[in-house]
Amino acid sequence: MTKIDFSVGSLSSWLAKVVPDAGPIAEVARFKGGQSNPTYLLDMQSGRKLVLRRKPFGDLLKSAHAVDREYRVQKALAQTDVPVAPMLALCDDESVIGSMFYVMDHVDGRILWDPALPEQSKADRGKIYVRMAETLGAIHRVDLTETGLDGFGRPGNYYQRQISRWGRAYRETATVERPEMDWVMKWLEETSCPADDRVTLVHGDFRLDNLIFATGSTQVLAVLDWEISTLGHPFADISYQCMQWRLPQGGAFPGLVGLDRTAHGLPSEEEYLAMYCRAAGISEIPHWPYYIAFNCFRMVAILDGILHRIKQGTAADPDRGREMGKVIPDLLAIAMQQINSFK
Structure with missing residues (x-):
């Protein structure tokens, strides 16, 4: 954790009004690792722990860092099968700590960073992947009307809108010239999307290290980082x-290439997709290369945005951001390979 960068006194006064049973703040510390909305642990004198997430300071891209949307979707999911942290309060008054923020209860558990799960038993590795697939399936089965999330985004044309949004963001702030990225964007912009018209809640950044697992078991206690969640295609x-x-x-974005997954008790991609399909209640996922290429493009745009914020001095964790940026050539190579195999 690193030093904080706002008035604890001002925050304490606000908390006393909106979460009076939390008690006074004993200590505030900032979590390391996140690249978007800075996140802080609030240790209260009562022994209770809260978590605060805020927008970054400085000039931001329009619609980026939407902590209000994070708060809204997690609050709506509280009574569903999707595990989320309990939401406490949202503050849109920037005079309190300098930017919009929300506060939630701390979820006591563990975050697993490496998808190879080296510290887990062989048996638990497989169970953890099953729990991930079940959790993602639960997200995609959320009843949008019952949860009040039917207006959480624009239905339809999800991929075209995402390609337009991230392509525009990339072109506005690109840190270096990348001909491969230009080629991938052009292909996505000109290729008819094969997706059907289904609309679900999508998380946008669903991965192992955005889940909190129970200590000593494979239960998922909470899904984190809902910043770019919206209505879209599962x-x-x-x-x-x-x-x-x-x-x-290895690296800041560890993968599974070269690992003997069977020997380690990890599923193949085909096996994991079958787990997900069962959890989501669907039979198959056609046109798979298109979706991989799309996500490689989107991830490059996101990572280059982080590199841009590092140059501006507004990145949450510059060192980790630079490490994450090193995977951009791999992502572009994967995208081009998938595009060449798409039929």
């Missing part, structure tokens, strides 16, 4: 997660 989430099967081991 295959975007599952294909995003499955990029890890194509990325190298």
Whole structure:
């Protein structure tokens, strides 16, 4: 954790009004690792722990860092099968700590960073992947009307809108010239999307280290980082997660390439997709290369945006951001390979 960068006194006064039973703040510390919305642990004198997530300071891209949307979707999911942290309060008054933020209860558990799960038993590795697939399936089965999330995004044309959004963001702030990225964007913009018209809640960043697991078991206690969640097409989430099967081991974005998955008790991509399909209640995912290429493009745009914020001095964790940026050539190579195999 690193130092904080706002007035604890101002935050304490606000908390006393909106979450009075939390008590006074004893200590505030900032979590390391996140690249978007800075996140802080609030240790209260009562022994209770809260978590605060805020927008970054400085100039931001329009619609980026939407902590209000994070708060809204997690609050709506509280009574569903999707595990989320309990939401406490949202503050849109920037005078309190300098930017919009929300506060939630801390979920006590563990975060697993490496998809190879080296510290887990062989038996638990398989169970953890089953729990991930079940959790993603639960997200995609959420009843949008019952949860009040039917207006959480624009239905239809999800991939075209995402390609337009991230392509525009990339072109506005690109840190270097990347001819491969230009070629991938052009292909996506000109190729008819094969997706059907189904609409579900999509997380947008569903991966192992955005889940909190119970200590001592494989139960998923909470899904984190809902910043880019919206209404969209479910295959975007599952294909995003499955990029890890194509990325190298180690680094800031660890993958599973070169690992003997059977020997380690890890599922193949085909086996994991079957787990997900059962959880989501569907039979298959056609046109798979398109969705992998789409997510590689989107991830490059996101990672280059982080590199841009590092140049601006507004990145949450510059060192980790630079490490994450090193995977961009791999992502572009994967995208081009998938495009060449798409029929």
